[in-house]
Amino acid sequence: MQVPDTQTDDKSAPKISFVSLGCPKALVDSERIITKLRAEGYELSREHAGSDLVIVNTCGFLDSAKAESLDAIGKALNENGKVIVTGCMGAEPENITAAHPGVFAITGPQQYESVLDAVHRAAPPQHNPFLDLVPPEGIKLTPRHYAYLKISEGCNNRCTFCIIPKLRGDLVSRSAADVLREAEKLVKAGVKELLVISQDTSAYGVDLKYAASSWKNANGETREVRAKFVDLADALGDLGVWVRMHYVYPYPHVDDVIPLMADRKILPYLDMPLQHAAPDVLKRMKRPAAQEKSLARIRRWREMCPDITLRSTFIVGFPGETDADFEQLLEWLDEAALDRVGCFKYEPVRGAPANDLGADIVPDEVKEERWHRFMQAQQKISARRLKRKVGTRQQVIIDEAGPTVAKGRSMADAPEIDGNVYVASRRPLRVGEIATVKIERADAYDLHGTAVGY
Numbered sequence: 044m045q046v047p048d049t050q051t052d053d054k055s056a057p058k059i060s061f062v063s064l065g066c067p068k069a070l071v072d073s074e075r076i077i078t079k080l081r082a083e084g085y086e087l088s089r090e091h092a093g094s095d096l097v098i099v100n101t102c103g104f105l106d107s108a109k110a111e112s113l114d115a116i117g118k119a120l121n122e123n124g125k126v127i128v129t130g131c132m133g134a135e136p137e138n139i140t141a142a143h144p145g146v147f148a149i150t151g152p153q154q155y156e157s158v159l160d161a162v163h164r165a166a167p168p169q170h171n172p173f174l175d176l177v178p179p180e181g182i183k184l185t186p187r188h189y190a191y192l193k194i195s196e197g198c199n200n201r202c203t204f205c206i207i208p209k210l211r212g213d214l215v216s217r218s219a220a221d222v223l224r225e226a227e228k229l230v231k232a233g234v235k236e237l238l239v240i241s242q243d244t245s246a247y248g249v250d251l252k253y254a255a256s257s258w259k260n261a262n263g264e265t266r267e268v269r270a271k272f273v274d275l276a277d278a279l280g281d282l283g284v285w286v287r288m289h290y291v292y293p294y295p296h297v298d299d300v301i302p303l304m305a306d307r308k309i310l311p312y313l314d315m316p317l318q319h320a321a322p323d324v325l326k327r328m329k330r331p332a333a334q335e336k337s338l339a340r341i342r343r344w345r346e347m348c349p350d351i352t353l354r355s356t357f358i359v360g361f362p363g364e365t366d367a368d369f370e371q372l373l374e375w376l377d378e379a380a381l382d383r384v385g386c387f388k389y390e391p392v393r394g395a396p397a398n399d400l401g402a403d404i405v406p407d408e409v410k411e412e413r414w415h416r417f418m419q420a421q422q423k424i425s426a427r428r429l430k431r432k433v434g435t436r437q438q439v440i441i442d443e444a445g446p447t448v449a450k451g452r453s454m455a456d457a458p459e460i461d462g463n464v465y466v467a468s469r470r471p472l473r474v475g476e477i478a479t480v481k482i483e484r485a486d487a488y489d490l491h492g493t494a495v496g497y
């Protein structure tokens with residue numbers, strides 16, 4: 044099926060000729076891709092000749108369907124030359140390249156982001172701020188100076204308290220180039236801090252076999268970037284804004300990212316949800332990287348980057364958690380001396396495998412008591428760690444302006460979840476501005492100081 048023309052007067056918009064083959068599921072995929080393309084201002088054309096590129100959404104269900112797909116690709120190559128292939132046949136790219144080595148890019152079924160990524164490379168979108176409803180950086184719900192950057196969807200882990208893999212499926216990573224392009228747009232739009240998120244950030248790119256993609260930066264330099272946590276962190280670090288890493292599990296390769304933090308390429312901050320410290324509980328939770336010796340790793344990270352901030356979250360009252368398990372958690376906490384910690388009382392989410400483990404349910408009053416003990420223990424640790432900052436100079440990004448005192452965050456504080464720095468200043472500070480602040484006082488969660496550099 045050849046997708047019909049769209050009618051506008053915009054002569055500058057790149058034109059795409061789209062061939063959709065196969066079943067209704069493939070048709071829905073085509074519709075989704077086309078919707079995104081149209082939202083980005085691309086035009087559709089009925090003719091291959093004269094278009095900027097051709098997309099062929101293939102079907103590989105039967106041999107006859109494969110032959111039809113290969114014919115359609117051949118026709119597009121003859122009439123246009125720049126062809127992106129997606130759909131079921133994309134799952135076996137070698138069959139396509141064997142017949143047509145000249146195709147521009149091949150992506151698999153449902154890889155909408157990768158198709159768009161290839162389209163952007165083949166024919167960059169022409170954003171028209173007077174016509175497009177969506178600004179180039181997308182629609183953001185965060186303030187202008189920081190933005191969340193989602194690098195993957197879904198998760199390959201199967202933690203027993205969690206239903207996210209059931210809801211969102213296995214890990215699907217965006218290509219590094221796609222992530223970087225979004226990051227660059229955000230930075231151009233005034234974002235000063237990028238918060239990298241996913242379900243499992245350190246697993247980024249496993250599904251893509253860490254494939255490299257080429258990214259042209261703002262200076263016009265093209266560079267190959269692998270879809271790998273450390274490579275992406277390094278490339279994001281070149282954008283000249285704060286880059287903060289969330290949801291990082293302590294797999295061994297995370298060690299490679301710590302030098303980037305020591306060099307301030309990315310923020311010296313790791314948000315690493317550990318959930319527990321007792322081996323039996325971690326085993327029942329089926330936590331990723333649970334076997335890694337977390338205390339030894341943390342010690343090493345602090346040697347490599349002494350001012351690294353470590354944040355984590357924990358669950359108390361998981362089914363089968365004994366008094367001894369809980370005491371072990373408190374001991375671990377004391378030794379790890381994390382900077383920031385969140386704690387949740389276990390709740391049996393409907394559909395979570397933990398409900399069927401057959402382990403003893405921890406009564407609510409015990410959960411409550413453990414939660415209080417945990418929080419009290421951590422509060423002392425956090426306060427002790429914050430106090431060490433009194434007398435130091437910290438870079439602070441301003442979140443809220445005020446007539447005499449502005450509210451901001453240091454490199455150690457993520458928005459919403461960590462503390463704040465209250466900054467007195469000779470002149471009013473602007474939202475998004477980064478000031479150097481001399482820290483004069485600390486309380487349980489926040490710091491107070493005076494701006495000494497702008």
Ligand code: SF4
Pocket residue numbers: 198199200201202205206207208242243331
């Ligand atoms: S809790 Fe476990 S299964 Fe759920 S999203 Fe996180 S890593 Fe994946």
